[in-house]
Amino acid sequence: METPPLVSAAEWDAARRKLLVKEKELTRAHDALAAERRRMPWTEVTADYRFDGPAGRVRLPDLFEGRRQLIVYRFFFEPGVHGWPERGCVGCSMMADQVGHLAHLNARNTTYVRVSRAPQPDIARLKAEMGWTAPWYTLTDSFDADFGVDEWHGTNVFVRDGDRVFRTYFLNHRGDEALGSTWSYLDLTPFGRQEDWEDSPEGYPQDPAYSWWRRHDEYETGDDPWEGRLAEKVAATKEHARASAAESS
Template structure:
């Protein structure tokens, strides 16, 4: 018997999977888990390849408007080494203006995790649009968004592949020199928002010792750098008690991951 055979909710009938015993359900889950682990490892390998992509020098000067006035692309890094820029469509002519940004861009904004975790990995996330700062501030207050959001004033979006629809660019700086390292749009872009997805598109990655990264890349033990988003302190050593907890958790997960 299928679940749809007992559907009395008034919804259209669906051809659903069979209803099975707990033992049969667990067996089906274990079978699928093999493929899920393979997918995770393939995703890690793709991120490792992404970290080896060539860099493109950014020599043109770009200007933005921020809450405190005019800023450069370098300023958007806010002193950090990596920068992720999402071009959101909020401007005259966009459906929803001036009360709302594009619905798709707004859904992306709703998914953004607390940026303190990215900041702890030397990474800054910003949104940019062509709307004036007063409108952006009003929109952020209305929607409860906290990420930095700047106004594009030149050809930045067109030069980096996002003069329409949406897209995410990634940059890294070496002193005052800037480089474009990655770009994603379309369905690859719609999944962004979580800390791990963002870090996986950066040239330095998650910066954890298990990652396959080029020699000399910054890496620390996994989990130990994690903190409450209001408790990160630059340069602070990991909390000793949390190190014990995270080490035990890592050992347990290694054991689980070793299962076929």
């Protein structure tokens, strides 16, 4: 294997700073793309899709669990898929393993679910064996074919206005494989991360950066880790990091 050259620490820092210029350009381009995505047109979903869930038959609006935004991942777990019935699709299983804690998405008025054609008992068994907790429903109609995920995995995004549901975005293939973090999912949604630095249409929900952030067990308790002093606490954390680094050098 031909490896890159060995250099001094100073030369490494210079190479890192050079690459950082391009990385920041990529970050800004990503932000601009997300802003454009938030301005994508919506298309209304008029078909009455039905799903089997742990508590019985439900409709598409029910998948939102009362929230405004819905992310639906099509997981291949069903007869005919390699591994059935003991295992789900290899790639879909890797995707499931890398999804972050859903409390953070829920705090942004967003629900994440999976759908497959496997019966609910098989889904419940696989969830328990793999340690997955995300809501998971059984397809009963043409939902997968109608939304581009009848042949391969993919992620659809929807928004709800009462009982009216609109499709807002779709991602598959390598773009789909890059998902997993709270931020990657929120950047697909029509309202985005909902922080005030984002370029969003007038009137979209937004809060100051960091203000809504919580440890995942603090959302339900209502605990405020910032104790009402967001700017002070963030500044103190940064100062502590600088002091700690100085003491170690």
